[in-house]
Amino acid sequence: MTTIELKPSARPLADAEREAILADPGFGRHFTDHMVSVRWTEGRGWHDAELVPYAPLSIDPANMTLHYAQEIFEGLKAYRRPDGSVATFRPEANAARFRASARRMAMPEVPDELFVAACDALVKQDQAWVPAHGGESSLYLRPFMIATEVGLGVRPAKEYLFLVIASPAGAYFPGGVKPVSIWISEDRVRAVPGGVGDAKTGGNYAASLLAQAEAAQHGCAQVAYLDAVEHKWVEELGGMNLYFVYGNKIVTPTLTGSLLAGITRDSLLKVARDLGYESEESRVSLDQWRADTENGTLTEVFACGTAAVITPVGTVKTASGEWTQSGGEAGEVTMKLRGSLLDIQTGKAEDKHGWMHGIV
Structure with missing residues (x-):
């Protein structure tokens, strides 16, 4: 399954506010207007893939991730190219490592095609958040997966949520590279x-x-x-x-x-x-x-x-x-x-x- 239903926000951040953030984004402080969400249920597999407005998650106090730490994540970047286009760096490698992490943590593997499609959909929708070409600034993507089943039994969960969020990132060394x-x-x-x-x-x-x-x-x-x-x-x-x-x-x-x-x-x-x-x-x-x-x-x-x-x-x-x-x-x-x-x-x-x- 690689089809992601688009449900964009009716109220994205105003251009002026976004540009003010991009002028000094820092790292992991600000987030784009949207996120991608895909669910997995035992016996059904991956389903309900959608791009939706960025928003808090509602989690039950007995959510299994909170107690037994079934959680994995990735990190990759999207860059503005000289011609104004946007590209991510080696997303297929991140997808493969995400599957390896899932196997080790007894979680379902996200197919590479779905992983890349989720990242693509978010970058395409929020492309205005990708900083201009010319420096080291980029749009940092954080794909991650958590268990969503409610219960206190110590075992792999039967329900999971895969999400992708994005955050503009400034140069790691804004004043020049320092050891x-x-x-x-x-x-x-x-x-x-x-x-x-x-x-x-x-x-x-x-x-x-x-x-x-x-x-x-x-x-x-x-x-x-x-x-x-x-x-x-x-x-x-x-x-x-x-x-x-x-x-x-x-x-x-x-x-x-x-x-x-x-x-x-x-x-x-x-x-x-x-x-x-x-x-x-x-x-x-x-x-x-x-x-x-x-x-x-x-x-x-x-x-x-x-x-x-x-x-x-x-x-x-x-x-x-x-x-x-x-x-x-x-x-x-x-x-x-x-x-x-x-x-x-x-x-x-x-x-x-x-x-x-x-x-x-």
């Missing part, structure tokens, strides 16, 4: 092998908040985790994957089942090769990170994700000391990769991989 400081959490873990670390589910992010608060207490903007078994191998940040630059080679930690398979992460493996760099997936230990920085073989470190695209790492702090990457500045390779990926997304460079999905 962030990283706190290495050596006593807390993000996920364990066999757990739900490779699913994009809210519980993973809730579990990261305490460690993130500890990072802030140490003057750091982000927290990085080690593996749960040996507490030795670097895994990822609370919401971003990591990359290590060794001269002409870039390395990202191997997916072990406890890391999220980031779409930006995957894209950068390919973009790096396009630019003539070697790129590979390999395990990197905390000791290796520190030693290779000190001996000069590790030249840059950066984090990546949908929101920021690429974030340079400046300072790394642990309970036993700290060190600086790239002299505390954004590295040359980091910035070259960041610019190259953004140019593809915004239409300034050729899309050799067919990643951009045109909508309007």
Whole structure:
């Protein structure tokens, strides 16, 4: 089922109010006029797909999501192209990861065609919310699914709701790209092998908040985790994957089942090769990170994700000391990769991989 019934709002936000928001949207503060809603019921499957005015949800206090956390989500962006058209970046990859998350959380899988059609319908209806071409601003899409069955039995629900909402997003670094400081959490873990670390589910992010608060207490903007078994191998940040630059080679930690398979992460493996760099997936230990920085073989470190695209790492702090990457500045390779990926997304460079999905 890919037909989505359109029930647009009779009172969308006035043009002047929308333009005022787009002038300084921030991230996740404002939402477009509409959302897409699709229901799933056991024995019936997906049904009642519709685009409706953005509005609060009515949830029973015994809603199973509130008690047992059957919830997954995605994040992707729509960009204004040089000719005024609008395209999303790799929505098919988000759709595939959404299905993988659903399987892990014992939820029904949204067919890729329905996932993409829902995103397309919302962007097409609210295309006036996509910021103008020329900068890093975009329209951020948040597809998500929750259980809607009412009851306190511990089991997979029999009813679900899939929704897509959208929020205009400004440049992650409005004053220019600045390296962030990283706190290495050596006593807390993000996920364990066999757990739900490779699913994009809210519980993973809730579990990261305490460690993130500890990072802030140490003057750091982000927290990085080690593996749960040996507490030795670097895994990822609370919401971003990591990359290590060794001269002409870039390395990202191997997916072990406890890391999220980031779409930006995957894209950068390919973009790096396009630019003539070697790129590979390999395990990197905390000791290796520190030693290779000190001996000069590790030249840059950066984090990546949908929101920021690429974030340079400046300072790394642990309970036993700290060190600086790239002299505390954004590295040359980091910035070259960041610019190259953004140019593809915004239409300034050729899309050799067919990643951009045109909508309007």
